[in-house]
Amino acid sequence: MKTLRNFLVVLFVLGGLQTFAQTKELDVPYVPTNQAVVDAMLDLAGIKSGDIHYDLGCGDGRIVISAAKRGAIATGIDLDPQRIKEANANAQVAGLADKVKFIEGDLFDFDSSKADVLTLYLLPSVNLKLRPKIMEELRPGTRVVSHAFDMGDWEPEREIEVGGDKVFLWIVPEKE
Template structure:
C-alpha cells in the first residue's frame, strides 16, 4: 500500500466515520465526547440538582443525559435531525427520557437565557460568534464550560486537562 493510502486509512480508523458522515450545512462536525470528559465538564461547572442546563450542539445527548442523572433540568439543541433522534433514543435507554428535552434547531436562534450551566463542544470560530449572545443574554453567575475550544480574548477562569483534552470554564460577569 502506498504511504498516502496508509495515512488515510490510519486517519479514518483513528477519527472514525464521524468526520465523513456529516450533514451538509452544519458549522461543527459531530465528534462524541468521551464520558470521562463529560463528567469533568459537569464537575467543573458544579452542576447540581435543580440547575437549568443547556448543551449547545448536543450531538448524541450524552452531556444532557449525564446532567439529568445529576438532577439538572437538561436540554440539548442540535441542528442535525439524525443527532436529535439518536439523543432521544439514548435518553430512553438511559432511563431519563422524561427528564430531558432535545430540540432540533439553530443555537443562534435559541433562547438559553435561563441557563445556570451552558456546555459547548463547538469550534473556536462558532464560540466567538456565540460569545456576544452568551454575555448579553445569560444572567451573571452562569457557568459556561467548553470542551477543547476557547473564546478568544475572554480568558477562562479555569482550564483542566482531562483525557488529553482541555476543558475551559467561564462565569458570566456582572454587567
Template sequence: MNALKNYLLVFCLLVGFQVFAQKPNLDVPYVPTKQAVVDAMLDLAGVKAGDIHYDLGCGDGRIAISAAKRGATSTGVDLDPERIKEANENAKEAGVTDKVNFIQGNLFDFDFSKADVLTLYLLPQVNLKLRPKILEELKPGTRIVSHAFDMGDWEPEKTITVDGSTIFLWTVPNR
C-alpha cells in the first residue's frame, strides 16, 4: 500500500511539474482592473476615435476593449495564452473584433511605437525596465497611463485616485 501511495505521489508531482513547466514565465500576476478604473484611465489619457492604443499586459482585454468601444484601434499584448484566449472571447462578446487585436508575446520584444496611447498595469520593476523602451521608441506626445505603479523618478503629469486605485499619466517628451 505504501508503494502505491509513493507511486501516486511521484506521479502527481511529475504531472504537476509538467503543467507548471508549460506555463510561460510571467513577470506580472493577472489581476483584473475594475471597470471604473479602466474608464478613468482612458479618460485621463483622452482616448478618442482614431487613436492607436496599446495595452501591455492586457489580461482579459477589458482596457483594450473599452478603448475600442471609444473608437480607438486597440492592441493588447500578454504573455499568457489563456488571457489572450479570454480577451478574444471578450472582444467577440463586446462586438469590437474589428477594432481590437490581441497578441501573445513579450512586451519587451513587441513594437508598440505607433501608439498614441499606452496603458499599463504591470509592477514597479517592470515599469522601470520598460521606461527606456517607451522613451526611445514612442513618438513625442504619446500618452502613457499606468494603474497603481509609477515610473520611478519620471514624474507623472497627473495622478488621480479612483475607487481606491492610483492612476498616473505621462506624456513622452520631445527628444
C-alpha cells in the first residue's frame, strides 16, 4: 500500500511539473475590470453596431460580451485556457455564445488588422511592447482604449477617470 501511495505521489508530481512546463508564462496577471469601467471604455471608443472589436487579454470576457450587447462583432484573445473557458461560460449565461468568439492565443501573434476598436487592460511594459504592432498593423482611425495604463509618449486623444481608474483613448494615425 505504501509503495502504491509513493508511486501515485511521484506520478502526480511529475504530471504537475510537465503541465507547469507546458504552460506559457502569462505577461499580465488576471484582474477583472469592473462594469462601470467596461462601459466607459466602450463609450470612449464610440463602439457601435457592426464595429469589429478585439479585446487583447480578454480575461473572463466581460468587455467582449458588453461590446457584443452593443452590436459589435467582438472577439477576445487570452493566453490562459482557464480564462477562455470562463469567458465562454459567461457568454453562454449572457445568451451571446453565438455572437462572440474567444481565442486561446498570444496577443502578439494575433492578427488584429481588421479591428475598428481594440481594448486592453495590460501592464505598461506590455502596452509599450504592443505599441509598434498597433502602429504597423492597425488601420488609421482604429480606436484603441486602455484601462489604467498609457502608451508611453504616444499622447492619448482623451483620458477620463471612472471611479478612480483611468481610461485612455488613442486613434491610430495615418502612416507616414
